[in-house]
Amino acid sequence: MTVVLVACRVGLAVVFAIAGISKLRDLSGTRRAVAGFGVPESAAPTAAVLVPLAELAVAIALVVPVTAVAAATAAVALLAFFSAGIAANLARGRRPDCHCFGQVQPGPIGARTLARNGILAALALVIVAAG
Secondary structure (H helix, E strand, O other): OHHHHHHHHHHHHHHHHHHHHHHHHOHHHHHHHHHHOOOOOOOHHHHHHHHHHHHHHHHHHHHOHHHHHHHHHHHHHHHHHHHHHHHHHHHOOOOOEOOEEEEOOOOEOOHHHHHHHHHHHHHHHHHHHHO
C-alpha cells in the first residue's frame, strides 16, 4: 500500500505543479479563463494569482509526508470547487476555456474535464483515507 500511496502523492503533486506553473506563466490567459468562469472582472486578477499559488502549495505539501494528508484534503477541496464551477457553466450551456494547465492543454470545458477532476479527487481520497 505504501508504494500506491507514494505514487498517488507524487502523481497528484506533478499534476498540481504543472497546473500551477502553467497558469502563472500565462497570467493574462489565466485571468481571462477565471473571468470566463464567472469571476467578476475586478476579482479576476487576484484569483488568477491565488488559484495557481494554491495549486503549487498543494503540490509541495503532497511530497512532504507529514503534510500529505492535509494536502490531499486541500486537493479534494480545490477539485470540488473547480468541478462545481465547471458543472455550473455546463448547466448554463457555457463552455469557457478550461485553462486548467495553462497553454499546455487549452480548450473548452466538458464532461471530460469533470471526469478528470473526479479521477484526481479519487486519488486524493485514497491518500486521505490511508491517513
